[in-house]
Amino acid sequence: MTPVFPLSSSSFGDYQRYLSALAGNTAFDPSDEDILAEEVLASSAAEVSFSSLNTLAAGYQHLQIRMMARSTRSADNSEFYLRFNADTGANYAQHYMRGNGSAMESANLQTSGTEGVRCYQTLTAATSGADTYAASVIDILDPFDTNKYTTTRIFTGFTGAINRVLLESGLWMDTDAITSITLDEYYGSSFDAGSRFTLIGVK
């Protein structure tokens, strides 16, 4: 379609004036996002990592992890840590808002966690059917800005033996640029075979 330009970039020529630069343009155009890495587990793994982000993700403003994953643990409600730069200092915080199909709940599970941002109730497990994986979209905001702590937001959910949908926020209280991300199964089990993790760079 013919793009519509804001008045500030026209010269009172043939362009029609709109109050918003979005008017008439495609509503959603994520063309400045690239796939940086992807892993589909052939066998179970306790951790999944993305490394060398200083070169792999150079030039990107934000990161996103898209995943479909299960735990090898027996019970649903499984979860994982999201750890940056292998940091195990007391630098992680988290809040969540949850719906379980009958009630809403909100809490914070960390104010100075040491293992990573706790990504709460983000994995199915053996009590759900073998075909049932939890979906998560994790946005990691300004991970290379050395003036800011890195903030995460998670949209996650699954329906299986139990039902969960959650919005979560996380914080890594360190201004270092991120060079590595580790996803570490919380209960000491593993991510199950077939779990998929995709890293996207957002300009």
Add this chain to the structure above:
Amino acid sequence: MTTAWVPLATITADGSTATWDITNIPSSYRDLILVIDCEIASGTDNLDLRFNNDSTTNAYFSVYMEGDGSTASSNSGNTNFLRLTRGTRTSTTRSNFIVQIMDYSASDKDTTVLSRFNNATEETNAMASRWDNTTVIDEVNVISGVNLVTGSTISLWGSNRV
């Protein structure tokens, strides 16, 4: 570097249609995102999805959390369609939906959906849903209870693999 998102289909409503079938979706992508910006022509109604036109009883399991401006609540259910709206949409108010259809082309997983619905005068919600089927999706069916007004848009994107 591989571009993340590829546009697959865009539909602009003509004001006299309430259902759309997006067919022949390639299986070469990892996820799909369905973006709907719409307004219904009259009254109040819901917006639903089906995959591969599957209307099997209880094929779709969903859990919601939602706020209508005064109350926050959570519900769940299983039906023969995937309902994106627990609350109803009212004519003259705009709604948008961003629907993440995860691993639609994987035959070893049920497809899981994460959806966000926003209507500034009605409700905002977040939903997780599962289509109890490992068949690769090649068709997305969008079903509105009433016609969508002219100019409403439905866009489908696919995410590349590495």
